[in-house]
Amino acid sequence: MSEKKESFTYYLKLLYPFIKKDIGLLLFGLFAMLITSGLRLLHPLILAQIIDHSIPDRNMAQMFQYGGYFVIVVLLSGLLSYLQILLLSRLGIKIITKFKGNVFSHLLKLPVSWFNKQPVGELIARVESDSERVKVLFSDLSITIIGNVLFFIGGFIVLFILQWQITIYILPAIIICAVGYWFLFKYLNGFFRLIRERYAVISAKITDYVQGIQMLQALNQEKKALKDVEQASLSKKKVEVHTQMIEYGSQSVFSFMVNVVFIIIVILVSAPKIIAGTLTVGILIVFIQYIYQLVWPLMQISENVMQIQRSFASLKRILELTKLPTEDELYTGTLHPVFEQEIRFENVWFGYKEDEWVLKDVSLTIPKGKKIALVGPSGSGKTTTVSLLCGFYPVQKGRILIDGIPLSEINFREWRRKIGLILQDVYLFPGSILENVRVYNDQIEEAKVQEAISIVQLNEFIKKLPEGINSELAERGQNISQGEKQLISFARALAFESEIIIMDEATASIDPQTEAKIQHSMQNLLAGKTALVVAHRLTSVLDADEILYFNEGRITARGKHSELLNNSPEYRKLVELQMLQVQDE
Ligand SMILES: Nc1ncnc2c1ncn2[C@@H]1O[C@H](COP(=O)(O)OP(=O)(O)OP(=O)(O)O)[C@@H](O)[C@H]1O
Ligand SMILES: [Mg+2]
Structure with missing residues (x-):
């Protein structure tokens, strides 16, 4: 699969059909985010008012007034961000459900020849994990990244207006930090991919071994299987430990930068101004608060951008599936079949x-x-x-x-x-015998299924089951015998009156x-019909x-x-x- 980079608008165009109906909600979510970011910026500014004016003026009434504003702003921004997350994540779930439905219904229309070339387990796992990553686009990820960007831009504008002389000193430090973080994440991303790949290997191995457990036990090879899985786990563990060491180690470095270096810069630059009376303590507090609040979002943005890239790659992979030509597009004709001769x-x-x-x-x-x-x-x-x-x-x-x-x-x-098709390997679906005979076709009545079952002489077998025709079959019909499977597939063909x-x-x-029994049932099944x-x-x-x-x-x-x-x-x-x-x- 090509890893060619597509533009952002390309992806938006692909996604548009899925979000078309909810575009109003999406825009409202974005608007709410804008307001929340604005409100978040207000908190320190209100505190500064209290420190710089109400307290020195000993104006208790004004202090309570600002205190009231502060509480309102905090409550309002909390409420809005709750609403926003609720709204967008619900939207995300809705969109992704529709999206997955679309992919599945498209897969059902693909020609058999395509599935021949496709390892099915891997395909399903891929659709699942890719969908989950696409879902993130609509929920937490987009909320945090857009919120962070808005807050970051707004914060810097406010700081510049308040005191551009201090702001220009911290700007380079923040940029260095952000760029450093970006490279660190790019470096770590390689390890993350490696971990994911190793994880896929482990789960594929476990699936294979569990499916063939009977064979393993019969040949006494359980220990070998265990060793194999352990080996795979070990190689994943090594990469994981290494990655975590780098990740958490560097996070401590960045956290030290923010907590110590930045604050020291701000205090060093602002102390002379405070002494000279050109800067108030309230403004200093605004700066310190903003730095705490601005730096982490900035770091997160690098992480989020990479996550978004990954989500887009997943999106592309899934959408490629939905673009595969269906059987109808490939070679189905349009004529109504007539079979008389x-x-x-x-x-x-x-x-x-x-x-x-x-x-x-x-x-x-x-x-x-x-x-x-x-x-x-x-x-x-x-x-x-x-x-x-x-x-x-x-x-x-x-x-x-x-x-x-x-x-x-x-x-x-x-x-x-x-056509009533009875395949060499009878496939049974998870569900009751009834559902397996009529293959989810409700138009076939239960009485007809009963009749088909008695024609193929499965009556006695079904009578012995605790819930009769409604008894559940295990996955791929593992709880019944080969012969019984065959007879169920005969009943299927009979019930469909092909x-x-x-x-x-x-x-x-x-x-x-x-x-x-099969011979006798077969004669009943084929009576008066065309048969191959x-x-x-x-x-x-x-x-x-x-x-x-x-x-x-x-x-x-x-x-x-x-x-x-x-x-x-x-x-x-x-x-x-x-x-x-x-x-x-
Ligand atoms: N899906 C497939 N993709 C590629 N090759 C296939 C596929 N199915 C069957 N073949 C090949 O086509 C040939 C004919 O296979 P087919 O299944 O028609 O044999 P058959 O006569 O039904 O055999 P059997 O009696 O064992 O069921 C075989 O060489 C087989 O390997
Ligand atoms: Mg065959």
């Missing part, structure tokens, strides 16, 4: 990478109402064929025709609505009892209208089971292998 693959070539053909010149026909089976060795392109038919990837050569219309001209979303069933059978072996079945089990191909034998991306044999058994040695071999297995069982 047949699906045809015409000399289809496809590769996930340029010039690495996974499918080579594949032609096949799926007539409406028929069942076509794909068989063949692992990696021969069966799942790929299924993905192409669902429109997950565009074909590179040849065409896929639906009743003679190229799939590329058809609206994918409408096309997929006709007219075309595309099924990629699980490769995992299943016990003969479940196998029989990637078959790993012999029983699934026996009744197919046509079997296509895939080998290295080509269809090398086709026909009914009995025909292939006679004509194709490779098919016969496959069948014989399975027969052996059946006999074993």
Whole structure:
């Protein structure tokens, strides 16, 4: 990712759509900040009045009057800054929620091929942490930085008006301090980045190890994992300790500068004037108070500016995601799909990478109402064929025709609505069995889900669960068996009443009892429907209208089971292998 510097207005333009609606609130927040900064400047000035006039004049009434003003100003500025923080941070949360929603809804529209190239865990972590950094832009960060700048400018103007002769002496000292602080932070920033990177490494390691905990325990490698994480933690700790030493050490130096050096300068310069009677003690107090109040904001500004740079970098990274072309923009057509006759693959070539053909010149026909089976060795392109038919990837050569219309001209979303897809790895969402069958589609009634469940013979299994159909499934369905997962995915396809069933059978072996159950459910599922079945089990191909034998991306044999058994040695071999297995069982 390029780290090119973009102008401030560029980012404002990007952000504008998100803040458009709340621009009034934002401006009000800024206005309140202006007032607060002004009020903060007033405190020392009121004190100076009391010290220089009320006390020497022994004017008690005036003293109480100024005292009253002081209290009002303090209360008012406190109230305003509370309001301001409340307002802006609420706005920040609101804007960032909208922002994240936008990013997520855009991600959902990206083509499957994009996710193939993306480590998902890292992507999610990035969106999360980047959003948090962007949020800071709208809340504390902008409040402090704008408030600090305003206060700083105002403070200097007041000091200049009061006593420019003293002000010019402290100005260089403050500038030296600020520049020093800026460089220090720039230097520290490198360490901060290193700490963040090391932290990311540690959390990635922990995630991986926790996910594979079963394997680790089975192979007795927990200690190795622990050692690995400890090593990573140690290298982060070293950098952290070093950084903190520099950070806190230099902060003590700066704090000494402010508390001692600056105050001494002011007193040295002003003492002769006070003795000569050209300066009052009240003004001296204003100076001392202002210095305390001005220097820290100035230091903070360098820190804040770097934070803002980081926030902008995050903003850019996230917005780059939202600019990726969606599936619709890339290759979805507009035609309404009509499927009355047949699906045809015409000399289809496809590769996930340029010039690495996974499918080579594949032609096949799926007539409406028929069942076509794909068989063949692992990696021969069966799942790929299924993905192409669902429109997950565009074909590179040849065409896929639906009743003679190229799939590329058809609206994918409408096309997929006709398809019930049962994938090789069944994916279960966190939630109840009910929600997993209807995949959050409320239009599918519970009764229909129940019916689907009884058709796939999951009734008994569900009856045993404490909350029946509403029982929660663990993450990725870890609390149920492979066979049960398969059956739930059948129920899914049934509940959606899809007219075309595309099924990629699980490769995992299943016990003969479940196998029989699945077989029976499959017949129910496919009855009267058009089906494309990637078959790993012999029983699934026996009744197919046509079997296509895939080998290295080509269809090398086709026909009914009995025909292939006679004509194709490779098919016969496959069948014989399975027969052996059946006999074993
Ligand atoms: N998302 C992907 N990105 C890149 N290459 C892929 C991807 N998916 C599959 N491939 C490659 O394409 C080839 C065909 O894979 P495919 O999944 O279609 O095989 P398959 O016939 O379904 O095998 P199996 O019987 O093991 O499920 C393989 O060489 C595989 O490595
Ligand atoms: Mg496959």
